[in-house]
Amino acid sequence: MDNFNQLTAPGYPIFLGSEFEHPPIDKARFHILPVPYEATVSYQGGTGLGPAKILEASWQLETWDGYSTPCEQGIFTHPPVNVKGKGAKVIKNIAKDIKKIVKMGGFPIALGGEHSITYGVVKGLMDAGIKDIGVIQIDAHADLRDAYLGDKYSHASVMKRVVDEGIPVFQLGVRALCHEEVAARKKYGVYHLDATELVPNNVTSIDLPKDFPKNIFVTLDIDGLDPAIFPSTGTPVPGGLGWYQTLALFESVVKQRNIVGFDVMEFAPIKGFHAYEFSAAMLVYNMMGIVERCGLTI
Numbered sequence: 241m242d243n244f245n246q247l248t249a250p251g252y253p254i255f256l257g258s259e260f261e262h263p264p265i266d267k268a269r270f271h272i273l274p275v276p277y278e279a280t281v282s283y284q285g286g287t288g289l290g291p292a293k294i295l296e297a298s299w300q301l302e303t304w305d306g307y308s309t310p311c312e313q314g315i316f317t318h319p320p321v322n323v324k325g326k327g328a329k330v331i332k333n334i335a336k337d338i339k340k341i342v343k344m345g346g347f348p349i350a351l352g353g354e355h356s357i358t359y360g361v362v363k364g365l366m367d368a369g370i371k372d373i374g375v376i377q378i379d380a381h382a383d384l385r386d387a388y389l390g391d392k393y394s395h396a397s398v399m400k401r402v403v404d405e406g407i408p409v410f411q412l413g414v415r416a417l418c419h420e421e422v423a424a425r426k427k428y429g430v431y432h433l434d435a436t437e438l439v440p441n442n443v444t445s446i447d448l449p450k451d452f453p454k455n456i457f458v459t460l461d462i463d464g465l466d467p468a469i470f471p472s473t474g475t476p477v478p479g480g481l482g483w484y485q486t487l488a489l490f491e492s493v494v495k496q497r498n499i500v501g502f503d504v505m506e507f508a509p510i511k512g513f514h515a516y517e518f519s520a521a522m523l524v525y526n527m528m529g530i531v532e533r534c535g536l537t538i
């Protein structure tokens with residue numbers, strides 16, 4: 241890392257800072273928004289360091305992802321969101337930053353941080369005027385509790401906040417959920433293909449229901465993948481999605497709808513194990529590549 245002067249804020253390198261000439265903000269398609277928020281941890285901590293470590297590791301990526309060079313479309317890394325305070329205040333700050341990105345015509349990519357952030361991201365998309373939106377959630381957990389430990393803004397309740405906004409959700413890879421969440425799935429008509437259906441059969445593409453919204457946002461909780469790939473997360477659960485399977489499922493939904501952004505949440509770096517940091521950076525970059533090559537323009 242020889243060019244570490246490319247920082248958005250102290251400790252925050254820009255995505256792929258080592259590799260190419262970065263365009264000005266209004267010329268970039270991909271807008272990375274680091275959200276180092278970690279407040280409602282229920283097991284192991286560390287997600288607050290996630291965004292900075294992903295950005296740092298991104299300097300080791302090849303710009304050619306095997307199919308194309310997504311960075312040619314321009315990547316702009318924003319300074320991290322102000323995450324001082326808790327709950328509603330932070331959600332508001334996130335929404336404000338996402339709205340700004342969408343209003344300037346950018347494609348937002350939020351990096352967490354804990355999963356509660358996603359509610360702020362989705363709010364930002366709505367505030368920017370995007371209508372008819374659905375969320376595809378790749379996750380080990382359903383995150384549909386109304387509140388967790390009394391907290392409505394907990395990472396374990398984030399999808400409940402989303403369905404409460406009347407937004408349809410499709411869950412992929414879930415393998416840990418409680419009775420309250422099973423009932424919430426029924427009540428809110430949450431679509432799901434759980435890990436037991438996807439993983440043993442190596443399912444790599446799905447058909448979104450006909451009435452699923454035309455605009456989609458994909459939220460990827462890193463624990464949706466198997467902990468053999470990402471043990472670096474707060475609440476790992478065995479039996480998760482494979483690397484290629486995750487990317488293929490992502491590609492299959494991107495080909496069916498207009499994707500308006502994605503996030504990668506719950507990455508908690510483990511000191512001394514840089515493989516996981518690089519894997520998270522590559523996952524983000526490969527998802528950008530899929531958006532570039534397969535994204536529809538509706």
Ligand SMILES: [Mn+2]
Nearest residue numbers: 355379383461
């Ligand atoms: Mn989650």
